Amino acid sequence: MKLISARQAWREALHESRDSVLAAAQERSRLGKKGRVVGETMPSMRDSNGRCAHMLAAGLVQSAIGTLPKPLQHFGNALYSPIANGQDINVAHALVWFTVDLEGYPAKRKEVAYWMALAAIKSHQAAVNGREAWGPGRVSEFVLGWYGAKVDTSHWARDWATIWGIIAGAVDSLDAKALKPVAAVIVKMSERRDPNRCRWELYDREHVADFRSERYAVRRHATQKALRARLDAMEVSQLRRWFRRMNLYSTAYRAEWGSDVVENPARHLIYLDRVTEYWNQRQRVGDVSRQVA
Structure with missing residues (x-):
């Protein structure tokens, strides 16, 4: 799933690109199969990486949709969801109608305008999907x-154009509100500086590290005690494997954070406590004669 536009993302986040049940049954019938064979490779399982990427992108979009008020969710589903139902249409229609202001128009005009609101939704749906507006x-x-x-369309400009413009404007405004959080997801994902790294990792990691350390500080003493007890219970061979893992972890951590580990130690409490315990255990097994900072 490629995040191209908010409308496309909304639609594809609720749709999985795979053969339908009937298409799969037709294929099995063509091959004369009545079921799956043990160990058989299924076409749907070949591109597991693609499936995972699709689920990640779809999850981000669905999460963004979930932040909207319920009426706007129904409105967006009515326009873009491949599984839109009657409830989505009804709520979208009501939302548009309660949004427009037709104060001062005769009751008969308002009765017709109520159904024009539903027509405006259909017209907008056609326009944003590349078809001609109504x-x-x-x-x-x-x-x-x-x-x-x-x-009577013979006097449309005089009798109905203003009302239609008000209703169509309300639909446009609601559409923009519904798409806003989805568009934000696309913007964030499109600002990737590196294929394997997201802008979030580059610009907000200090905030995340500070928050993580604050949470860790609350349970720091208990965590240190539990780590020490676990390591004290290990045999020397197990400890040496842990030492090797710690060396790799420390090298990677220092490469990522550099001098910030020394300049802002409160941000790196988890790392520093593990390093301290590393040297405690090295001293316990006799690798070093004293603890080295």
Whole structure:
């Protein structure tokens, strides 16, 4: 799944690109198969990395959608979800209707405008998907089919253009609000400086490290005690394997943080406590005669 636009991301985050159940059944029937054979390689399992990448991107988008108020979620689903249902359409219609301000218009006009609100959603959906937006004739046909009222398009500019403009503007505004958190996800993911690193890791890691150390400080004494007890219970051969892992960990940590470990020790409490215990254990097994800072 590629994050190209907010609308595309919303649609594809709720859709998995794989054969339908009927297509899979047809393929099995063509091959004369009645089930799976033990050890058989299934086509859907070949691209596991692609599936994982799709699920990650879809999860980020779905999480962003979940931050919206429920009515806006239904509104966005009505426009972009491949599994939109009647509830999505009904809530979207009601949301548009309660958003528009048609104060001062006659009651008869408002009755027709209520169904024009649903037509505006359909028109907007067509426009954002590359089709032609609805004109007066299509709107009139829709209202006639749903409500039974005939909208005279011969004087559209005089009688209905303003109302249609108000409703269409409300749909545009709601669409922008619904897409905002999804667009933010796309912007964040598109600002990757390196294919394997995200902007979040480059610019916000100090904040995350500070927060992690603050949380660790609350349980620091108990954690130190538990680590020491676990290491004291190890045999020498087990400890030496732990020493090797600690050397690799320390090298990688120093390479990432550099002099910040010395300049801001409160930010690196977890690392420093592990290093301290490393030297304590080295001294215990006789590798060093005294603890080295």
